[in-house]
Amino acid sequence: MDILDFATGLIEDKRPQLLAAADKVWEFAETKFEEFKSADVLQEILEHEGFKVQRDLADMSTAFVGSYGQGGPVVAILGEYDALSGLSQLAETAEPKPIVVGANGHGCGHNLLGVGALAAAIALRHYMDATGLQGTVRYYGCPGEENGSGKAFMVRAGLFDDVDFALTWHPGTRTAVRSSSSLANYSVYYRFTGRSAHAAGAPHLGRSALDAVELMSVGVNYLREHIIPEARLHYAMTKTGGRSPNVVQAQAEVAYLIRAPRTPQVEEIYQRVNDVARGAALMTGTKVEIIFDKACSNLIPNQTLERVLHENVIKLGAPTWTPEELEFARKVQASLTDAELGNDRLTPAEGADDSPLHASVRPFQDIPGMGGGSTDVGDVSWVTPTAQLRAATWAVGTPGHSWQVVTQGTTTYAHKGMLLAGKAIAATAAQVMADPELIQRAKAELAERLAGEKYVSPIPSEVKPAPTR
Ligand SMILES: [Zn+2]
Numbered sequence: 001m002d003i004l005d006f007a008t009g010l011i012e013d014k015r016p017q018l019l020a021a022a023d024k025v026w027e028f029a030e031t032k033f034e035e036f037k038s039a040d041v042l043q044e045i046l047e048h049e050g051f052k053v054q055r056d057l058a059d060m061s062t063a064f065v066g067s068y069g070q071g072g073p074v075v076a077i078l079g080e081y082d083a084l085s086g087l088s089q090l091a092e093t094a095e096p097k098p099i100v101v102g103a104n105g106h107g108c109g110h111n112l113l114g115v116g117a118l119a120a121a122i123a124l125r126h127y128m129d130a131t132g133l134q135g136t137v138r139y140y141g142c143p144g145e146e147n148g149s150g151k152a153f154m155v156r157a158g159l160f161d162d163v164d165f166a167l168t169w170h171p172g173t174r175t176a177v178r179s180s181s182s183l184a185n186y187s188v189y190y191r192f193t194g195r196s197a198h199a200a201g202a203p204h205l206g207r208s209a210l211d212a213v214e215l216m217s218v219g220v221n222y223l224r225e226h227i228i229p230e231a232r233l234h235y236a237m238t239k240t241g242g243r244s245p246n247v248v249q250a251q252a253e254v255a256y257l258i259r260a261p262r263t264p265q266v267e268e269i270y271q272r273v274n275d276v277a278r279g280a281a282l283m284t285g286t287k288v289e290i291i292f293d294k295a296c297s298n299l300i301p302n303q304t305l306e307r308v309l310h311e312n313v314i315k316l317g318a319p320t321w322t323p324e325e326l327e328f329a330r331k332v333q334a335s336l337t338d339a340e341l342g343n344d345r346l347t348p349a350e351g352a353d354d355s356p357l358h359a360s361v362r363p364f365q366d367i368p369g370m371g372g373g374s375t376d377v378g379d380v381s382w383v384t385p386t387a388q389l390r391a392a393t394w395a396v397g398t399p400g401h402s403w404q405v406v407t408q409g410t411t412t413y414a415h416k417g418m419l420l421a422g423k424a425i426a427a428t429a430a431q432v433m434a435d436p437e438l439i440q441r442a443k444a445e446l447a448e449r450l451a452g453e454k455y456v457s458p459i460p461s462e463v464k465p466a467p468t469r
Pocket residue numbers: 108109110145170
């Protein structure tokens with residue numbers, strides 16, 4: 001029985017139910033560690049399909065694992081379902097129009113990610129039944145990928161200890177498998193406390209926490225010149241001390257994301273940022289509390305698995321797009337700047353085409369470097385061989401974390417990309433499960449890349465997952 005045919009048939013049979021689930025998660029648009037309704041939708045389908053679901057894992061009530069089968073090999077299929085704050089946007093509307101101003105939106109396509117991975121787990125479970133393929137398929141319901149590193153907490157809790165390999169995907173503008181890394185990061189809050197006073201009547205009695213936040217920014221801006229160029233330091237002022245300039249601000253807080261290729265490099269920069277924060281407190285006569293929020297590790301690619309996944313994507317081929325789909329994608333593109341479109345342009349060697357929706361599969365890419373982003377898939381990839389694909393779900397040029405992503409999240413073309421990912425992951429999982437030698441090679445590749453380095457959780461043991469502070 002050909003697994004690609006099987007997975008295609010099964011997933012197409014369940015298409016209405018899968019699309020409805022992705023659209024529901026889009027509508028719920030719940031952010032990190034509060035994805036209650038979204039997790040329910042996925043758990044219900046898993047249970048209906050005969051999976052045993054364990055909920056409330058690793059101190060996160062929206063983390064879960066659905067399991068089918070028994071014994072080894074064990075494959076982990078990773079799903080996400082969290083949204084981003086502030087990105088509320090009407091569906092299928094090619095101009096910025098929030099449903100509710102300031103509300104959440106699926107600006108990274110995780111409604112598709114969670115359900116595409118679910119489709120794969122379900123197809124694989126039926127294939128195991130039909131063929132007697134031995135092993136266990138687990139769907140990992142991973143909450144809070146955005147600013148939460150849910151998977152890093154799940155890895156720390158040992159939930160991946162007996163896993164033989166892991167597969168996942170991410171929505172994007174291209175259908176592609178690429179071998180590259182991502183940046184490790186720390187997320188840290190710096191909370192300054194001063195003393196309030198009448199800003200005109202008795203300014204000498206006040207100690208401004210807002211001044212401390214500003215001076216910390218100045219210090220970090222100077223620090224940027226003296227760290228490795230691959231590192232990234234970004235910040236958001238999460239509390240400014242109120243809206244009254246005539247009150248000396250007693251409370252202010254700033255959140256920093258510190259990124260670098262490897263965790264020890266992040267740690268070194270983190271210590272220096274802490275010194276800057278202490279300096280700002282000293283200068284302003286305030287106190288600073290340093291609150292470690294979460295962290296994730298860099299991604300270790302695994303070409304042994306990636307090449308099997310790529311073969312399957314090639315065999316499935318890119319989806320074909322209808323004139324209506326191309327028309328809407330063109331409208332979305334009209335809202336993008338030339339720079340945004342140019343940032344996503346392919347060279348002829350990379351399979352360039354003019355279609356507003358990527359109409360082919362990119363050749364396998366081996367990029368030893370890394371992009372500027374981070375993912376908590378990184379932590380999984382340290383403890384078990386891991387591969388992922390991207391499937392075209394958005395118009396070419398669409399930047400991540402934008403209203404354009406949200407508005408395309410329920411389109412028929414996004415659904416097509418999602419189901420393509422499900423089929424490719426199901427087929428790859430089945431082939432690898434049936435081939436113990438391939439699993440050994442994938443594990444050997446991971447060991448070789450780590451060169452004796454052991455996984456240490458980048459999150460201190462006392463830090464627990466927390467919703468937005
Ligand atoms: Zn994402």
